[in-house]
Amino acid sequence: MKNNLSASLEDYLELICNLLETSSCVKAVEIAKKLNISRASVSEALVKLADKNLIIYEGHKGITITPEGLKKAKEVILKHNTFTSFFENTLGLDKVIAEDNACKIEHVVSDEVFEKIREFQLYCENNQDFIDKFKKGKNN
Amino acid sequence: MKNNLSASLEDYLELICNLLETSSCVKAVEIAKKLNISRASVSEALVKLADKNLIIYEGHKGITITPEGLKKAKEVILKHNTFTSFFENTLGLDKVIAEDNACKIEHVVSDEVFEKIREFQLYCENNQDFIDKFKKGKNN
DNA sequence: CAAAATTGTAAGGCATGCCTAACTATTTGT
DNA sequence: ACAAATAGTTAGGCATGCCTTACAATTTTG
Numbered sequence: 001m002k003n004n005l006s007a008s009l010e011d012y013l014e015l016i017c018n019l020l021e022t023s024s025c026v027k028a029v030e031i032a033k034k035l036n037i038s039r040a041s042v043s044e045a046l047v048k049l050a051d052k053n054l055i056i057y058e059g060h061k062g063i064t065i066t067p068e069g070l071k072k073a074k075e076v077i078l079k080h081n082t083f084t085s086f087f088e089n090t091l092g093l094d095k096v097i098a099e100d101n102a103c104k105i106e107h108v109v110s111d112e113v114f115e116k117i118r119e120f121q122l123y124c125e126n127n128q129d130f131i132d133k134f135k136k137g138k139n140n
Numbered sequence: 141m142k143n144n145l146s147a148s149l150e151d152y153l154e155l156i157c158n159l160l161e162t163s164s165c166v167k168a169v170e171i172a173k174k175l176n177i178s179r180a181s182v183s184e185a186l187v188k189l190a191d192k193n194l195i196i197y198e199g200h201k202g203i204t205i206t207p208e209g210l211k212k213a214k215e216v217i218l219k220h221n222t223f224t225s226f227f228e229n230t231l232g233l234d235k236v237i238a239e240d241n242a243c244k245i246e247h248v249v250s251d252e253v254f255e256k257i258r259e260f261q262l263y264c265e266n267n268q269d270f271i272d273k274f275k276k277g278k279n280n
Numbered sequence: 281c282a283a284a285a286t287t288g289t290a291a292g293g294c295a296t297g298c299c300t301a302a303c304t305a306t307t308t309g310t
Numbered sequence: 311a312c313a314a315a316t317a318g319t320t321a322g323g324c325a326t327g328c329c330t331t332a333c334a335a336t337t338t339t340g
Contacts, residue, residue, distance in 0.1 A: 060336050091256045104248035113241045116231045123274050130270055134263050181298055200306050
């Protein structure tokens with residue numbers, strides 16, 4: 001009953017959730033293409049996610065996410081978006097760099113740090129002049 | 141000739157560097173105790189670090205760090221300290237939480253993000269009232 | 281509706297990084 | 311110096327997560 005997902009499985013779940021936003025039927029082959037890994041590896045991962053009751057996977061019928069899986073996916077996605085936004089909007093980093101780093105950090109950061117960054121970012125948004133001054137510095 | 145270290149090897153190197161600050165002779169068994177892993181695992185890791193010319197390891201004689209290893213170690217340690225300080229001093233998080241998260245993030249963050257955080261933290265230090273106001277908020 | 285294309289699975293491999301158990305080498309202490 | 315304690319290594323195992331190759335199932339399409 002260990003609910004802890006590896007970084008890898010979190011990535012799969014996150015992607016599945018994102019793909020389900022736009023299409024009602026997600027196939028394993030799509031995931032393989034997006035993550036640039038083999039169909040076989042995806043197949044293995046999907047079995048693991050299904051074992052953990054995070055998705056329902058029935059081969060050619062496509063992938064469905066369970067309520068539990070959705071909850072977990074949303075958590076990861078929120079972390080992802082929070083860090084991406086912090087890096088891009090608050091710190092003024094390049095979008096791609098912001099995304100790349102958020103993608104890694106989302107899997108290792110604790111809830112406390114995540115929450116605090118969230119708060120801090122909100123605080124910064126309400127003090128845009130402070131951030132603007134930073135961005136105008138010797139940076140860029 | 142791939143110079144990329146795994147998170148695990150970076151941790152070993154970082155610890156070796158830190159231990160060499162206070163004692164001139166570091167033994168594998170010390171590392172095993174500090175990282176709470178088996179002597180066997182440490183032995184394997186040290187062979188890998190030596191293969192990459194980051195340390196000089198001759199069994200019972202102890203571990204020495206090479207200039208190359210020192211350079212790499214200092215980089216990781218700087219990232220570690222930067223994130224720890226950002227979390228603890230700037231965001232006002234608990235020291236232990238700050239350390240734990242820095243320990244993970246230091247291995248996955250890119251140089252660009254690291255540098256920017258460094259700059260930002262410096263900027264915040266010069267605007268302590270802004271940070272104090274944040275810390276006094278509904279947080280804590 | 282059957283051949284072709286697509287999609288999915290199984291088997292066997294590889295690397296990392298950890299483990300334990302058993303062994304060897306070195307150091308320490310009397 | 312030699313027995314005991316400490317330190318290090320080797321061998322074999324396990325889990326994760328990726329790979330390729332080959333095969334099976336399904337869907338598409340002529």
